[in-house]
Amino acid sequence: MLARRVVVCLDVQGARVVKGEQFVHLRDVGDPVELATRYEREGADEIVFLDISATADDRATLLDVARRTAERLFIPLTLGGGIRSADDVSLALRAGADKVSINSAAVSRPAVLEESAARFGSQCVVASIDAKRDGDSWRVYTRGGRTRTELDAVEWARECVAHGAGEILLTSIDRDGTRTGYDLELTRAVVAAVDVPVVASGGAGSASDVREVLDAGRADAALVAGILHDQATTVRAIKQLLASSGLPVRAVA
Secondary structure, three states: OOOEEEEEEEEEEOOEEEEEEOOEEEEEEEOHHHHHHHHHHHOOOEEEEEEOOOOOOOOOOOHHHHHHHHHHOOOOEEEEOOOOOHHHHHHHHHOOOOEEEEOHHHHHOOHHHHHHHHHHOHHHEEEEEEEEEEOOEEEEEEOOOOEEEEEEHHHHHHHHHHOOOOEEEEEEOOOOOOOOOOOHHHHHHHHHHOOOOEEEEOOOOOHHHHHHHHHOOOOOEEEEOHHHHOOOOOHHHHHHHHHHOOOOEOOOO
16 A cells, blocks of 8 residues: 655745635745755655745746755655646746646646646646535635636546646645644545545644545545644654554655
8 A cells, every 4th residue: 555645735925935724814934945844854755835826926936936945855846836838847847846736727728737747747747626615516716716617626636637637636725724624525525536646635733634534535645734834743743643543654764
């Protein structure tokens, strides 16, 4: 059985890491380079670096900050925000990213996933899906959670994989920053719909929540942010709980 991953997210705005609730009420929590290297030392399996205002501000992602972060890391780095084309993917990979997350641009033009996968391989193309409950299903939102679409999140996940995405980064807008636990129903629905790894995001309030989404939620990886930034727990503590619960994880040095 493949090891389950603990992925740390750095939401970056203006070259600083920020954290909020349901994509609003943002507060400064630190320097991205310092935080990324700290979490790597604690045992993080990957870092996700999201420039959360690049798309809404209609600008390119903060490649210089991403480059300085990548230069210090030995674990995989996913870069997202403001990625609109395969050429943007190329720039992100050249800046040191191992994978690139695409959200709004894929909704506007799904071919960007195909073009990126054809040039660089599906293994580095991550479809980022921000989903919000809408009755008995979930609706896809774009532009940093600001714009509602008519896409069903589960069906859209299937389409993303068909277009070449090699991983799904699935964020529950309803749970983001609330620390009430991941949306297990949403996570299970997407995991069942696709044959690529699913990274669950939004709602981690404790190490137990991480265990639950990896076990009952069947996610391949769990994304964590606020509870680490506020030192409510550590990556090491999360992994210790996962290992003691029988879930396979990469050992912490």
